[in-house]
Amino acid sequence: MSVKIDRPAEVGEYDEPLQALLQLVWGDGFLSPGGPEEIARILEGTDLRGRRVLDIGCGLGAVDVQLVEPHGAAHVTGIDLEPDLVEKARARARRAGFAERIDTRQVTPGPLPFADARFDVVFSKDSIVQIPDKRAIFCEAHRVLRAGGELLVSDWLRGGEGAYSPEMLEYFRLEGITYNMASADETRAALAEAGFIDISVHDRSDWYRELARQELAAMSGPWLPTLIETLGRERADHFVTNWRQLVLVLDRGELRPTHLRARKPGA
Ligand SMILES: C[S@@+](CC[C@H](N)C(=O)[O-])C[C@H]1O[C@@H](n2cnc3c(N)ncnc32)[C@H](O)[C@@H]1O
Numbered sequence: 344m345s346v347k348i349d350r351p352a353e354v355g356e357y358d359e360p361l362q363a364l365l366q367l368v369w370g371d372g373f374l375s376p377g378g379p380e381e382i383a384r385i386l387e388g389t390d391l392r393g394r395r396v397l398d399i400g401c402g403l404g405a406v407d408v409q410l411v412e413p414h415g416a417a418h419v420t421g422i423d424l425e426p427d428l429v430e431k432a433r434a435r436a437r438r439a440g441f442a443e444r445i446d447t448r449q450v451t452p453g454p455l456p457f458a459d460a461r462f463d464v465v466f467s468k469d470s471i472v473q474i475p476d477k478r479a480i481f482c483e484a485h486r487v488l489r490a491g492g493e494l495l496v497s498d499w500l501r502g503g504e505g506a507y508s509p510e511m512l513e514y515f516r517l518e519g520i521t522y523n524m525a526s527a528d529e530t531r532a533a534l535a536e537a538g539f540i541d542i543s544v545h546d547r548s549d550w551y552r553e554l555a556r557q558e559l560a561a562m563s564g565p566w567l568p569t570l571i572e573t574l575g576r577e578r579a580d581h582f583v584t585n586w587r588q589l590v591l592v593l594d595r596g597e598l599r600p601t602h603l604r605a606r607k608p609g610a
Pocket of ligand 1: 473
């Protein structure tokens with residue numbers, strides 16, 4: 344079920360204040376939690392050295408820099424819907440000295456603009472949650488992977504099914520970005536329908552529930568003066584309320600950060 348937030352078409356979902364807030368909480372260039380450590384966890388057991396990687400929903404691009412250094416990907420293609428994010432991700436890759444190894448592209452929703460079997464690994468960090476048709480995006484991921492290639496994803500899944508609770512709807516309203524959440528069962532089924540095998544689903548809720556609580560304590564305590572200075576009082580207060588709601592839906596088990604792994608059959 345999709346929840347879309349109405350805003351003028353020319354304004355991206357990740358406006359400057361939201362980018363600033365998320366980077367204050369999650370680190371420079373990150374629009375999702377956990378930083379380098381969480382990326383290393385998603386990659387555990389997979390050697391990226393010499394591999395061509397597609398990153399779906401690259402955001403500000405800190406993830407792509409990590410995939411190259413320290414993880415050693417030969418080449419990363421980062422794609423995102425928002426031109427502002429893509430431009431900033433491209434600048435970040437250039438500043439890191441990886442202009443030749445990271446290609447950042449704006450895409451539109453729908454089929455991926457790449458030939459079949461072009462990548463060894465498809466990676467994504469907390470972005471599939473925004474994409475409405477899970478089967479379609481996993482079919483596209485499968486198509487652009489070479490035989491035997493791997494899908495390594497962190498995603499924000501939902502607990503339960505049917506109508507969202509009032510608490511979740513309030514969280515979406517406060518957050519102000521589009522959510523299209525699927526459950527673990529729906530995600531597993533979509534991966535299998537797309538042709539993936541060796542599917543594993545690993546719930547990371549315990550980790551993020553605890554971290555989000557610490558983030559909320561910091562936002563409403565020691566970080567508050569910086570939030571107010573950066574964003575103004577009104578927006579700073581809004582984001583503290585937003586995080587309180589995030590902690591609530593994590594506690595209720597309705598929002599479940601999860602790692603997914605799967606493989607395309609073949610060599
Ligand atoms: C929560 S952010 C995560 C960004 C980045 N992966 C990170 O961890 O910092 C989700 C990103 O997915 C992007 N996104 C949403 N729908 C997308 C789609 N259909 N194709 C590509 N990117 C998409 C958003 O614009 C946003 O940058």
